[in-house]
Structure formats: structure tokens, C-alpha cells
Amino acid sequence: MSIVVVLSIIYGVAAVWLAVYTLNSFVLTYLYWRLRSAGCDTPDLTRFPKVTVQLPIFNEAHVVERLVDRTARMSYPRDKLQIQILDDSTDVTTALAHRRVAYHRARGVDIELIHRDDRTEFKAGALRAGMKSATGEFIALFDADFLPPRDFLPKTIPHLLARPRLGFVQTRWGHINGGYSSLTQAQAIALDGHFAIEQPARHRAGLFLNFNGSAGIWRRECIEDAGGWQGDTLCEDMDLSYRAQLAGWEPMYLRDVVCKAEIPPQIHAFKRQQARWARGSISCALKLWRRIVRAPATPFKRVQGLIHLTSYLLHPLMLLVLALSVPLLYLRQPVAYPLTYLSLASLGPPTMYAWAQRSLYPDWKERMRFFPLLVLLGTGLTLSNSRAICRALTGRRDEFVRTPKFKLEGRKDEWKGSGYALSFDWLVLGELLSALYALLGAGIALHQGNYFAIPFLMLYVLGFGYVACLTILHSARGWVGGRAPLAGTKTPLAGSANPSSWRR
Secondary structure, three states, rough: OOOHHHHHHHHHHHHHHHHHHHHHHHHHHHHHHHHOOOOOOOOOOOOOEEEEEEEEEEOOOOOHHHHHHHHHHHOOOOOEEEEEEOOOOOOOOOHHHHHHHHHHOOOEEEEEEEEEEOOOOOOHHHHHHHOOOOOOEEEEEOOOOOOOOOOOHHHHHHHHHHOOOOEEHHHHHEEEOOOOOOHHHHHHHHHHHHHHHHHHHHOOOOOOOOOOOOOOEHHHHHHHOOOOOOOOOOOOOHHHHHHHHHHOOOOEEEEEEEEEHHHHHHHHHHHHHHHHHHHHHHHHHHHHHHHHHOOOOOOOHHHHHHHHHHHHHHHHHHHHHHOOOOOHHHHHOOHHHHHHHHHHHHHHHHHHHHHHHHHOOOOHHHHHHHHHHHHHHHHHHHHHHHHHHHHHHHOOOOOOOOOOOOOOOOOOOOOOOOOOOOOOOOOHHHHHHHHHHHHHHHHHHHOOOOOOOHHHHHHHHHHHHHHHHHHHHHHHHOOOOOOOOOOOOOOOOOOOOOHHHOOO
């Protein structure tokens, strides 16, 4: 068998495999549409069980005060509410958190700060450490950039009380700064697709459902029965939620309970967040796939679980298809037939995202103007996410890197002067080379008259070019405010002369 035949087979398999992931958007959209009337009525709140709210933070000087204040104002009996700030910070965040803890404790709030001097197992380790002194029957979680709604507990606790085997409840993420920039607007479309279509579809169809790490609440018994928080992946939330369901616990998703959060405004932060999610989900797949295959569930549910956990493989598959397209075009090998699968399958994500916007917002058509940017982002991130997935597949244990938050609540708010702004990302060189490689392929296709392949290759050119140029632009903006404080220091953030005035 010649090398050309081998490359053609690999190319065809990668294209069809890639089509499976994109076509699954059609499947989930259809499930959502077919089960759209299967809502969840909130039962009456018959009693007030003890609840512990855990707030894991790491270097969150911009947002920690608002997080604590919002949590302390949650509508729930004070004698039944415990608040834990699980702090692994190495900067002034700890002092700011201490100040707010003292303020609220003096007013009768049961609140404590648990500070760790090391980050053993990162967020999973912090959550596990907090469990030692947690007194709640139920454990609610909010990350630093969230705004806990006052009525969160009255809207979620009744479901847990009414269903003894309900292990956790996940709510929908909203957006504090969705309209801040074109980048955040594109990300908002992606998040809405997940939280408005994918999650309710999985829940209503009885499929495996993941906990998203924040804006949710757990039954403590479920956490302990499923093996607790484990730090062997970077997606401890997905890992625990799957282990809980494999142990017989039920999940629930509440689409109508919304918790707003900040969307990363800097492309570096978005790339870092996506790479962490990509690596963590693949690590979960490697850890759990055997249990999923053997689970007492329908074949459809097991297949959907595997597709869900491995969905980030879409990125290395896209990179592989690009890598093989150029030499195959040069050798005048047929590439149109596999691309037909991708052309048809590529309609799946736009359908899902458009349906999500239509179901959430009256001005959904206006919001969909930013969908082309989301397409470019998804293409341009293939190199970054592929690198993260390779690290997961090779078993590398890298440090958990946080997504910086900047407290952006309006268009006039700025992040460029913050010490948390990320500096230049050298991966941009690889992205520029990838864009040039795709452009070479487009030139070959044009020369040969293979016009069908040109739009496909130009998508890579524009995607890699957009992400690379935005990275360079945001690097320049990040340099304006100086570099972030070094780990272990207590250096104030750049541009904040009075630390006591910092607010989330």
C-alpha cells in the first residue's frame, strides 16, 4: 500500500470522525426541540436544611469582595447557612477576603476563610479541604467571577429535598459582560448553545450530564459516595459528576435559574480556559471510558457520554485534516468526497447556536451577527487545544492555570491596566505558520481549479489569522499595565494605588 493511499485513508477517517462531532449538534438540537415542554416545576420548600456555600478562589483581587458580599446576601436563614472561602491565593486577595469575612461575621453571618499555603490538587484539593469543616447537608459552589442570585437556594434546594437520589443541580450561566466586545459576544453565543440547548437536551433525554464547576449545588452524601473531589484531572467537576451518575445518582439541570458570570475579555484568557477544559475533558475520558462502556445504560446514552467527554478531539482532527489536505491536493488526490461530509455536518453547530439565541433573546438575529467570529475562534483555537490534548494523552501533569477576571460590568471598564492581564503568547507563531500553510493549500487548489476546497482552506487561514492577530493586539494592551505580580508576592495590582478601595 503506497503512502498516498495511507494518507488518503487517514484523511477520510479523520473527516468522517470530525463529522460525527458536528452532526451531534443536530442530535442535541432535535432532542431539545422534541422535549421542549418537559420543564421542571419547583416543589414547595418544606424545610430549610443546612447549606454550605463554597467559594474557591485563587488570586482574584478584582472580584473577591463582590463575590463575598453577594453570597452573604443570599436569601436563606442565617442559622442554616455556612459560607466558606477556599483561598489558595498568593497575592493581596487573601487580605481583601479577610476584610470582608470580618465585616460579615460581625453582622452574624457564619463565614470563614480557609487559606492553604500550597495548591495541592488545585481546585479539587481546595474543595476537599473545605469538606472537612463543612456542616451543610448540601454544598453550593460559585467561582470567583459569578454573581450568586439571592434566590438561588430557594429555587434549587426544593428539588433536592423532593428527590432523594438527586445528586446535584446545575443552573444556567448568564453573562455579566456579554456585550463588552465582539470577542465576548462570540463567546456568549457558544456558552448559550451549551447552556440553552445541550444541557437541557441531555437532562430531559436522560443522558449523562456534566456539572459545570460553578452555579450548582450538590448533595453531600452524593459527593462522598462517588469518591469525593479528585485532582487527577483538570476538570474535577466533570469527573465527579460522571462518577456520581455511574454510581446511580441522578443529575438535574435548571434552565430557568440563571447565574451571571464574567466572560474572558482577553484572547489569551479565553485560549487558556479552553485549553484547560480540553485537556481536562480528555483526561476524564481516559479515566472513565471503560466504566461508561460497561454502564447499565442504553447504547445511545453510552455513546452520547463518550461523544461528550471526547468532544474536544474535534480540534486535533481539524488540525489533522488541514495537515493532510495540502499534500493530497499537491499530489492531485481527491479530497472533495470527505469534505462533503464536513460540509453537511457543519450545518449542525449554526443550527444549535441559532436555536439557542432564538429561545433566549428577542433580538436573537442581531446577536447572531457575531456567529462568524465564533467560527473563526473555533478554528483558530485548534492549535492551542490540540497541544493541550496531546499533554493529556501523554499523561503530563502541568499546573492548573487560572482564567483571570477583571470585574468588567460595563463597556467603559478596562482590563488592560491590570496586573492579571496575560503577556505575549508565543504560540502565536505557530498560529501564523498554520495560517500560511492553509494559504499555501488554497493557492494549490486555485491553481488546479479545485474550487470546492478553497473555502474550507480559507476558513483555516482566517481562523488562525484572526486568533493570532488578536493575540498580538491583546498582548500589546496587556503590556500597558505592566506584568502580573510574581507568585508568592504581595505586590498590589498595577493601576490600583489604594488596595482597600478595590471592589469586585
